[in-house]
Amino acid sequence: MPSALPDGDTAPTDGRLPDSALQGLGRRPFGVYVHVPFCATRCGYCDFNTYTAAELSSSPASPASWLDGLRRELSLAASVLGSPPAADTVFVGGGTPSMLGAGGLASVLDAVRSSFGLAADAEVTTESNPESTSPDFFEGIREAGYTRVSLGMQSAAPHVLAVLDRTHTPGRAAAAALEARSAGFEHVNLDLIYGTPGESAADLSASLDAVLAAGVDHVSAYALIVEAGTALARRIARGELPAPDDDVLADRYEQVDAVLSAAGLHWYEVSNWAPAPAAWCRHNMGYWHGADWWGAGPGAHSHVGGVRWWNVKHPARYASLLAAGSSPAAAREVLSTSDRRLERVMLELRLVDGLIVDALSPAARAEAGLLAEEGLLDAAALKGVHGRFGRCVLTLRGRLLADAVVRRLT
Known part of the structure; x- marks a missing residue:
């Protein structure tokens, strides 16, 4: 089942933002995220805001009503922002955007163009399920x-895909990546999940071999997280499957990093690898650098000028609010x-360039020195060289303990 939305303050029904949030709009990178809430089946580990046809069978929600709501929300966004900047990046996620087909995804991008326009060098990404x-x-x-x-591969091992309730065949993701490249896509990502119960080091090695054989220029690899309320969580609670082991997850991460680095794909964010900055996901870089973005669609989150808000989750409620002329925002926080x-x-x-030391409090700077002595931060980067400011950059061990490092610096 989809996870719950966070608590927040009441969001205005007309979607308006404080004047302070609009100051500087356009001087910061601006992205648009579009959430497609439809999936053919629900994967056992997934708690994203997605719905199958069976789950929507008693609801008026449909791809057509969703698209109508999306157009209305993007029009509302342009009105709220006044003179909205052209989108530097667009990311269509889900859910399974490829279920809309090429025509449906073209309509989504047309709606973004109509409300915002696209920068001349805009990055426009869609997630896709290999089978669709x-x-x-x-x-x-x-x-x-x-x-x-961006293609969801997860694994090349059939038994690992079965545990995750993924429906694509093991070789389909790599084949789809090759098809995308043949169609002219220079930038293709494959997603992996490591640490699934029953996955061996050899299984992960085979998955990495398949990724590299596909010739993609970006790889995302995530440790399996067991989310409450999911089918996977229930299976683990019943003792049918073991819970992911932290030591095994660390070993798998080091394996991923070693193989990808040797092949010329280097980490630029804790869970992402690419051969050069030109292949980095610019949309996600906007998230990590606190840029502005409008998230459209059921359950989507937005951020503009220090104000964050999130939409209602159910696609029927989302569409009905917009049809009535109201913002679909459920709540917000300043x-x-x-x-x-x-x-x-x-x-x-989390980024390869790290955090400038001057952003830390005096106490946190002292703590950063201790973290460098412990091998969790790069000592040379922290010191700074050739006139550059010192930066907090995670070592490989630091990446494995990134959450603990953050806690100590905050």
Whole structure:
């Protein structure tokens, strides 16, 4: 089942933002996230805001009503922002955006263009399930203006995919990546999940071999997290499967990093690898650097100028609010100076360039020195060289303990 929304303050029904949030709009990177809440089946580990046809069978929600609501929300966004900047990045996620087909995804991008316009060099990404793609699909979305594709692979091992309740065949993700490249996509990502119960080091090695054989220029690899309320959590609670082991997860992460680094794909964020900055996901870089973005769709989150808000989750409720002329926002929060400082440490510390030392309090700077002595921060980067300011940059061991490092610096 989808996770619950956070608590927050009442969001205005007209979607308006404080004047302070709009100051500087356009001088910061601006992105648009579009959430597609539909999936053919629900994977056992997933708690994202997604719905299958069976789950919506008694609801008026449909892809058509969702798209109508999306157009209304994007129009509302342009009105709220006044003179909205052209989108530097667009990311269509889910859910399973590829279920909309190339035509549906073209309509989504047309709606973004109509309300915001696209920067001349805009990065436009869609997530896709390998089973709902084809050469014609990739050619269609490339023609529509998409520049980047992210494919959910998870694993090349059949028994690992079975535990995760993934329906694609083991070789399909890599084949889809090759089809995307043949259609002209320079930037293609494959997602992996490591640490699934029953996955061996050899299984992960085979998955990494398949990723590299596909020739992609970006890999995301995430440790399996068992979310409350999911089918996987229930199976573990019943004793059918063991819980992921932290030591095994650390070993798997080191394996991923070693193999990808040797192949020329280097970490630029704790869970992401690419050969060069040109292949980094610019949309996600906006998140990590606290940029502005409007999140459209059921359950989507937005951030503009220190104000964060999130939409109602159910697609029927989402569409009905917008049809009635109301914002779909469920609640919002205005981030305090201390909130923003904390988030900056949490997010920028995950990046290969790290966090400038001057962003830390005097006490945290002293703690950073201790972390460097313990091998969790790069001592040379912390000191600074050639006139550069010192930076807090995680070592490999520091990446494994990133949450603990953040706690100590905040």
